[in-house]
Amino acid sequence: MTVTESKPRYKYVGTRPVRHDGLEKVTGRARFAADLNLSGQLHGIVVRSPHAHARIVSIDTSKAEAMDGVKAVITGDDFPAVDPSNRNYDMCVNIMARHKVFYEGHAVAAVAASTRDQARAAAAAIEVAYEVLPAAMTIDEALAPGAPVLHDHMMTKGADPPATEPSNVSDITRFAAGDLDAGFAEADLVIEREYTTKPVHQGYIEPHACVADTGQDGHTTIWCSSQGHFNVRSSSAAMLGWENTRIRVIPAEIGGGFGGKTTIYLEPLAVALSAKAGRPVKMVMTRDEVFRATGPAPGTKLKVKLGARRDGTLVAGDAYLIYSGGAYAGSGGLLGAMTVFESYNIANFGVESLNVVVNTARSAAYRAPAAPLTAFAIETMLDEIATELGIDALDLRLANAVAEGDPSTMGFPFARIGFTECLEAVRDHPHYSAPLGPNQGRGLAAGYWFNIGESSSATVNLNEDGTATVVTGSPDIGGSRASMALMAAEELGIDPLDIRPVVGDTEAVGFTDVTEGSRATFATGMAVVEACRTMVAELRGRAAKMMGTDIDDIDWVDGQAVYTGSDGDKAPLSVAAICAKAKRTGGPLTATGSLEAHGAGPGFAVHLCDVEVDPETGVVRVVRYTASQDAGTAIHPSYVEGQIQGGVAQGVGWALNEEYIYDSDGVMENPGFLDYRVPVASDLPMIDAVIVEVPNPAHPYGVRGVGETGIVPPIPAVANAINDATGCRLRNLPMSPVRVLEAITANGGSDG
């Protein structure tokens, strides 16, 4: 179902053609990074720390180097020394430890051998002597007096007064507006709540993988699965101390990322091993390595206070947010501060947020980073306020929702946004008033993500037969190639299936930032449109030459050059007709677009969730789900729905099941999909995705990013539904059966 504001009629945008890369993916022919094999290839294996926190006393590689088939062994000493003042320091020492390890799974050495078995045996023969240090595994442990300090150089940024001693707090962010005391004094109802959440993993099905082939000329080619191959190039170059021009990165198909593949782990190791061995080196993580050593989303402790007038008007908000970034400074605190009060007009607010380091894997982005957790707090507290004041939960949100012109947390006014429309779409949906069964409850929650622009490049090449190739630098993690083709089709008047959308390597297309912040269809789409419009101007000129007239007499109408002059009738010229004569009118038809995209329209979503709670086991089943989201304009609606549905499933897993579990030594106890349980098909109902279209004024087709917002509302939607079913407020994630059961039976309606 789609709710559509009045918008231009498009011929191709908004249709649902079969995606261009689909056939390869349903026949098993699509090439993901681990599917690639090169002649003479070696296999690389990483040696990882068994300790959560330890000093590396010595590494003896001599036995491993003497073993059959071993061609190269590397340690931190094989990379240029790096100083904490270097902005790439955290990344470099995370990819390969120097002197200290900060989490179980931290890489300390790597080996390349002719076979994987030989490499594994050699990795096991590398002798690392550790001086084990006390570890801080949780936010509480890291902040406790006398806690082990992970980084001697970590002086808290933003501390007031300025920090004089190192600590585990990397930075503090503060935002404020209005007068907090006056705001709370004005409130008829004030509630204050605390929440805790655990680290969770992005859970992409494809483990990290790459192949690097370094030649004797000191140049290397990397094939890998990433959300941004230009970033793989620059990050690898930084770690190796090389110039970017020595590295070419060719993107393989990517098997899911969700933010977790915006950073790198293996590539510089593969390059260094390949350079040392003089052979290509392939590295593929196991699932165990993915869990132990790559990007969980931060765990948190949140404390939020809200004040409302009797009529439901929110008047004051105060938030104290702590995000654990894992072993290195994270960004969750800043992003939490930017999102916690963003969806509602609250005249007086204060936010203080901390990023804390702990002895777990370095956190990475995960779909709308930080926002699902601030939404967990705000959206469940709004439900409590609505109940307390006797106001309908949806009406309460409508009354306080931000709209065009309202100030954001950062102070700038919102452009046209579709929050109200999303609320109305849910209110008008049959689900909203459907009856509930026994032990069932319904929860409503909203969510917000700001989306980003950044740099994108595109090249459009018209072929001799009038078909087109569109090359961009954005890895396609969910169908964006089809969207690029649809926008190009609309501009050029060519059927989308006659356009081949391609993700070009770092030497085939202009610089393009990582696919993150839901930016690919928005920003890279803008670059495609810009390239197409340059192409259309060129086509008009070529048509004018063919017709023997002036370009000003040629319009571009429905994919044809149409003569509008007064010198009699001239037959319109199609793209194919112009392409056929290209050699005689000026040569190949190629155009580029490259830009720094601004105006990524914020994405809002409103979700409605029904759960059924088993009062004897505490098991929560999601039995019905409806998700509305403002997509601006849905270029390929099927893949917009897919993004929404996928976000919901991840959010439900986060709400009910997923968490990192460590033993008393800081060793992860559930590094596999058996014990780290993500939702399966039988855990979920159909997810009704309701696309709301409030076009983004900054994009030629009105696109807003849609990839991330969908994961923001599910946690509070599930929590509110559980409360509706049981009368219990759960404020600690995950809301696992044991917690739900405790709340129902023992704790008088809450989980602690």
Next chain:
Amino acid sequence: MSRVHVTCTINGDPAEFLCDGGQTLLDALRDEAGLTGAKEGCGTGDCGACSVVMDGRLLCSCLVLAPEAEGATISTVEGMAAGDDLHPLQQCFLEGAALQCGVCTPGFLVAAKALLDRNPDPTETEVRYGLAGNLCRCTGYDKIVRSVLAAAQTVNES
């Protein structure tokens, strides 16, 4: 250690390969037989990305030792289409947008075909439980389940 010679049938064709005694069928298919359609998502039988059918049984090829394939008949995603004609499941997955990143897709298609082979007219619930051994992190399963139901209808009507 000498390698083991395995003779079997893969996707209707006679096949033979050499493997190590401890090698998984998944690794043998990918590295020795050159069939990279089956993927390793976990290596522990939890994600289903490596699903193949061996002697009529749907299984995770990461949990089978390659020498066990001696004399066996194996079907992988590469054998689903008959020449240019896609299997109805493949066609319905394309038309129903049942894939995003696509890395789990081969496993889902193999598992869904095994499901329809034993239950040609499944309910939504039967599809959900029939595919509960396959993880997808992108789609939320909605479009996968719909596409399998659509494919069942296509097969039953033809």
